[in-house]
Amino acid sequence: MASLTVRKLDDAIKTALKLRAAQSGRSVEDELRVILRQAAFEDSAPLPPAAAPETPSPPLQAPEGRxxxxxxxxxxxxxxxxxxxxxxxxxxxxxxxxxxxxxxxxxxxxxxxxxxxxxxxxxxxxxxxxxxxxxxxxxxxxxxxxxxxxxxxxxxxxxxxxxxxxxxxxxxxxxxxxxxxxxxxxxxxxxxxxxxxxxxxxxxxxxxxxxxxxxxxxxxxxxxxxxxxxxxxxxxxxxxxxQPAQTQILKGRRVLITAGPTHEPIDPVRYIANRSSGKQGYAIAVAAAAAGADVVLISGPVNLPDPKGVKTIRVESAQEMLAAVEAALPTEVAIFAAAVADWRVAQAGAQKIKKGKDGAPALELVENPDILATIAKRATGRPPLVIGFAAETEHVAENARAKLARKGCDWIVANDVSPATGIMGGDSNAVQIFIKDQEAPEAWPAMSKTDVAARLVARIADTFSSSTESTPAS
Missing domain, CATH: 3.40.50.1950 (Flavin prenyltransferase-like)
Structure with missing residues (x-):
């Protein structure tokens, strides 16, 4: 029988056939064939597997879709x-x-x-x-x-x-x-x-x-x-x-976040910088604000809009960022996600530096202020929780532990930003959390930077809720 033609069916049966065919990803004719084969083999031999539908219907919701x-x-x-x-x-x-x-x-x-x-x-x-x-x-x-x-x-x-x-x-x-x-x-x-x-x-x-x-x-x-x-x-x-209304797990807390790169001028048209996009720091600011925190975001030059509900302060250089951070104190949590340039030119040119026959000009570099260490080692007014970031391309764990000890902070969020990972400038991240006085780091699976931010905020709230000594800043 090359084809099937069915007539004189009532509307209820027609509708049921159409729905069953759609759910199975088959045409109505193919669905009828399956029904007939099932009836023919019901009391005899096992039913051979039906042919796969030519045009399967996609599921209404992908398994990974939240x-x-x-x-x-x-x-x-x-x-x-x-x-x-x-x-x-x-x-x-x-x-x-x-x-x-x-x-x-x-x-x-x-x-x-x-x-x-x-x-x-x-x-x-x-x-x-x-x-x-x-x-x-x-x-x-x-x-x-x-x-x-x-x-x-x-x-x-x-x-x-x-x-x-x-x-x-x-x-x-x-x-x-x-x-x-x-x-x-x-x-x-x-x-x-x-x-x-x-x-x-x-x-x-x-x-x-x-x-x-x-x-x-x-x-x-x-x-x-x-x-x-x-x-x-x-x-x-x-x-x-x-997302359902988030519990205000950081309500009443002040949170300071730095994000993005810094630009250190060489002359009016050139500068020293790095490849930071600022996406992770901005995501943390959004997550902290959603959790009820009073958030100040100090951002280097990035191509991102100011997050809603967050006080955003735009800066260019490391020196400007440090001044803005100190002006934003006191705070209960300080998260230093910015990728601050380690060096700047000792004397930036007032005019564009031109090529000369003597070759490349000599640029004297001086070290920029270490914002993370400066705040973490304050004798007075130090935030109760200071979190730094370590973007590494090799020996991630060793470098993160060394940075944790050297900077004097409480946590280091470390990640591998080798070009092959796509993390620098991308939308996903895979981090390890190194915590002072805790031997093993917390290794988190790869996830979006939005999810990393939400999880980090929840982890911060956990720390405060388990501490009987912390009180909201006045």
């Missing part, structure tokens, strides 16, 4: 950033299912979104392969969060008016989950009275916004508020909505 996110990509030039956002969300433990509007397909392809998300991208409200059981309702409900990035003026207008004439707007009207909008449009469109009314209505409807930011537009000579927030900002906003 959260399920439906990402709607709107039609704007910022759509290219949404591809990076998929990666950022997955790094945060999210399973991402993508929806492209018709306009978005002019800027990015469904194939690109599918490849990055690891699941099929959806574009059509009337797709026969997914709409037999109201697939847009599944995308709207079988998730923990809906993210719209970029959220165009047109898409927000549809949301505000309750329109549902395509897949994206139907999902947004049908969802009962939180919705995070990342607007992106020309500044004139953002400031238009109609857009302002729609944004106000969406805010009243309980929608959450991240951005837009101020900056240059894709159009020549256009600048202002309208740039879509960066993928890291949107992912952070998504995590805030996804």
């Amino acid at each position: 959260y399920r996110v439906t990402l709607i990509i709107g039609g704007g030039i910022a759509a290219y950033k949404a591809l990076d956002l998929i990666r950022r969300l997955k790094e945060c433990g999210c399973e991402v299912r993508c929806v492209l509007t018709r306009a978005a397909e002019r800027f990015v392809t469904a194939l690109s979104a599918s490849a990055l998300a690891g699941s099929p991208c959806h574009t059509d409200l009337f797709d026969p392969t997914s709409e037999f059981d109201a697939g847009h309702i599944r995308l709207a409900r079988h998730c923990d969060l809906v993210v719209v990035a970029p959220a165009t003026a047109d898409l927000m207008a549809k949301m505000a008016q309750g329109l549902a004439d395509d897949l994206a707007s139907a999902i947004l009207l049908a969802t009962d989950k939180p919705v995070l909008l990342a607007p992106a449009m020309n500044p004139a469109m953002w400031n238009n009275a109609a857009t302002k009314r729609n944004v106000a209505q969406l805010a009243r409807d309980g929608r959450t916004f991240v951005g837009p930011n101020r900056g240059e537009m894709a159009e020549a000579n256009e600048a202002g508020i309208g740039r879509m927030a960066e993928p890291l900002e949107i992912a952070a906003g998504a995590l805030t909505l996804l």
